[in-house]
Amino acid sequence: MSAILYAMADTASKLDARVRRSRLRLRQALVELVLQRGYDAVTIRDLTSRADVGYATFFRHFQDKDALLRSLLDELLDELMSLLAPSLADADASRTGTLVFEHVQQNADLYRVLISSQRFVDLVSRAASLGETEMRRDHALSGDALLPPDAAVNHLVKSTIALIEWWLYAGMSPDPRRMGEAFEVLIMAPVKAVAFRRLSGARPS
Secondary structure, three states: OOHHHHHHHHHHHHHHHHHHHHHHHHHHHHHHHHHHHOHHHOOHHHHHHHHOOOHHHHHHHOOOHHHHHHHHHHHHHHHHHHHHHHHHHOOOOHHHHHHHHHHHHHOHHHHHHHHHOOOHHHHHHHHHHHHHHHHHHHEEEOOOOOOOHHHHHHHHHHHHHHHHHHHHHOOOOOOHHHHHHHHHHHHHHHHHHHHEEEOOOOOOO
16 A cells, blocks of 8 residues: 555544544433433534534534434434344343343433433334334244234333333342343343244344
């Protein structure tokens, strides 16, 4: 590689690092300010001031405040579903339930922001859609099902988020392991029992 190409690659790398830093600062600023003031009271000027990012720079990353919140929601939901999905095929869902509540514990402020915001509805609907896809991959509708799969998964997702919300405002006690056990007994086992049977050849637990 020529000296010019090396220099171009180095410049691009530095630009990428600056972009990541700016986006991270804006996300952190949003979480902090929403917890202090509420989502509606936070302005883009507030965000850029707290993040130490130029006002014009904000619009190079996000169209508006909602787009910034949506980026946080998308990332959090992807992480949450990557943890939750194995429990749909796992004979012992308490293991992945524990991982879910450990994730909530590690990202408690972000969960509080999203649950208290208008985007909470998006979180539920998107999680329900992803959850149904995962459940159908490893399970078939039981012949004597009490509920259709969309109703069962809708209950699963809403109940899980409600349990997360309660736990956050209860001071995150009991610990994630006990919450994982509660998740299995209160939510996952009943959903499987009333709507699904496990497919042969499904992913091993």
